[in-house]
Amino acid sequence: MGCPSGTVRPAGPRRRSETRGNRGGKAPDPARRQGMPSRGAAGKERVSELAQATKKALAAALKELLGQKPFHKITISDITEQCGVNRMTFYYHFHDIYDLAQWAFREEAAALLDGSLSAENWEDWFLSFLKELRRNRPQMANICRSLRREELERRMCELAEQILRPMLDQELGDCPVPEGDWSFVVHFYTYALVAMLLEWIEDGMKTEPEVLARRLNTICSGGIRRAAQDFREGEPPLPETK
Structure with missing residues (x-):
C-alpha cells in the first residue's frame, strides 16, 4: 500500500553499496584513490612505478x-600541499x-652505495656521504x-645499522666470527659513527669532508679487521679484566 499523500515513507536501512559509495560494497582500490590505474588495468609493475x-x-x-623550518613544525598538510597530493x-x-x-x-x-661499495673504496663512499650531508646543511x-638528542640518536642508529651491516659484512668476508660477537662489532661501530656524525653536524660541519672521511676510513678498515x-x-676468549 502506498503512503498517504503528504507523508514521507520512513527510510529503511541503506544498502552497503550506498554507504560505501561502491557497487557491491567493496573497498575502493588504493591505486584509484591516488589517480593511479588499477592493478587489473595497468598491471602491478605500473602501479609500483607510480x-x-x-x-x-613526498620526500622532495x-x-x-626542511630548508625553511624545523622538522617539528612541519605537518603532513604542509608536505601534501607542497607535493600537490591529498593526505590519503x-x-x-x-x-x-x-x-x-x-x-x-x-x-x-642506497643511491650513494649504488652496488659499488667494497673494502677498497670505503673512503670514497664516506666522502660522498659527508658531502651530501654538507650540501643539505640547513635541513640537517x-x-x-x-x-x-636521545630520540635523534635512536632513530639514526636504527637507520645506520641497516646501512652499515651489509658494508661491515663485506669487510668481514669469509672470516668465521660467531654471530653474537659480530653483532657486537656492528653495534659498536654504528653508535660510534652516529655519535661522530652528530657532533660534526652540531659543530657546523667545520671539519672538511675529505679529512673526516680519511679518519673514518682508517679507523673502520683497520679496526674491523682486527676485531674479526x-x-x-676457534680462538680462546679474551680474559676478563678485573
Missing part, C-alpha cells in the same frame, strides 16, 4: 620544507613524517634542533 614516484615526490617536498595519498605510503624521513634517508644512502641542522681476527671462531 607509487615510487609518489614517494620520491619534505626536503624542501600520504597515509597510503607512510605512517607518519618520521617514516617518510627514514625512507628518504635510506633511498639517498633543522632536524638536529627539532629532536631530543680477535673474535674468529
Whole structure:
C-alpha cells in the first residue's frame, strides 16, 4: 500500500553499496584513490612505478620544507600541499613524517652505495656521504634542533645499522666470527659513527669532508679487521679484566 499523500515513507536501512559509495560494497582500490590505474588495468609493475614516484615526490617536498623550518613544525598538510597530493595519498605510503624521513634517508644512502661499495673504496663512499650531508646543511641542522638528542640518536642508529651491516659484512668476508660477537662489532661501530656524525653536524660541519672521511676510513678498515681476527671462531676468549 502506498503512503498517504503528504507523508514521507520512513527510510529503511541503506544498502552497503550506498554507504560505501561502491557497487557491491567493496573497498575502493588504493591505486584509484591516488589517480593511479588499477592493478587489473595497468598491471602491478605500473602501479609500483607510480607509487615510487609518489614517494620520491613526498620526500622532495619534505626536503624542501626542511630548508625553511624545523622538522617539528612541519605537518603532513604542509608536505601534501607542497607535493600537490591529498593526505590519503600520504597515509597510503607512510605512517607518519618520521617514516617518510627514514625512507628518504635510506633511498639517498642506497643511491650513494649504488652496488659499488667494497673494502677498497670505503673512503670514497664516506666522502660522498659527508658531502651530501654538507650540501643539505640547513635541513640537517633543522632536524638536529627539532629532536631530543636521545630520540635523534635512536632513530639514526636504527637507520645506520641497516646501512652499515651489509658494508661491515663485506669487510668481514669469509672470516668465521660467531654471530653474537659480530653483532657486537656492528653495534659498536654504528653508535660510534652516529655519535661522530652528530657532533660534526652540531659543530657546523667545520671539519672538511675529505679529512673526516680519511679518519673514518682508517679507523673502520683497520679496526674491523682486527676485531674479526680477535673474535674468529676457534680462538680462546679474551680474559676478563678485573
